[in-house]
Amino acid sequence: MDPFDRLIKAMDEWVGKQATPLEVLAQIGTGSYRPTNLQFVDFLKPEEYRDAFERAEFIVSHAGTGSIITALENDKPMVIMPKRASLGEQRNEHQLATATRFKPSTLIQVAYDVDELYAILNEAAFNTEKKVFQPQAWPPDASLISFIRGFIQAGS
Template structure:
């Protein structure tokens, strides 16, 4: 199953929802797709969807998903990483009236440039290409270092306060 989430920002993200729906319709995506569409006004015809989901439902869907596609809000793609999945991140863009500015685009580009394990997709054509080819590389699980980082940080803080 592919899980797509656009978050809770009040502007529609029709570009992403419509693209995924059409890719599914054309048979490029063979597996089931579940879309969290938020305030999008495009209503999917070929994919299962809900406007909003509880945090526990999102977590469950991310756990079950072979591929996770998110908007450029950090909480969504970081959660995908916490589920040991490398997300495809499609930043909302101002020119499409998806957000008030392009902060998601600039932020995601910078993270990608610094080696953060996300696949940034800026246009629909790239999304077609990524999902249309053998996408097993997208299904590889990402190994998170969160536990090690947190443990090392805790040790450092304890060491600083115990001196």
């Protein structure tokens, strides 16, 4: 919903530096940055989102609880980069708290800045000896997921 140009630009630049073409789809929302190295759409319809999500090897996202829960429920590896109020991307630092809460998951890697994002992406995409994402060993808190899902559904 809210733009996250810092993440979109970082992903676009990372994809542009790869020697081997990568299939990357970005949902950019209302952001002003327009990628040149990856496929993008402003918004995906729910069925398009589900299809893209299922086909993805792993997901790169802001630290939004809806995306995180969807990834955990589907055992889908994810890299999250929290939006920062200190950078004008959010009204408060709640995404930092969300990242901290979900960091124990072996399916989630947290990148707090672009350098960490690039390190995780390089490791995940090209290092065959070390698995960046492990099978889910940390069970997500079912009561937290239920509460958040109810909150989201009540708001829509």
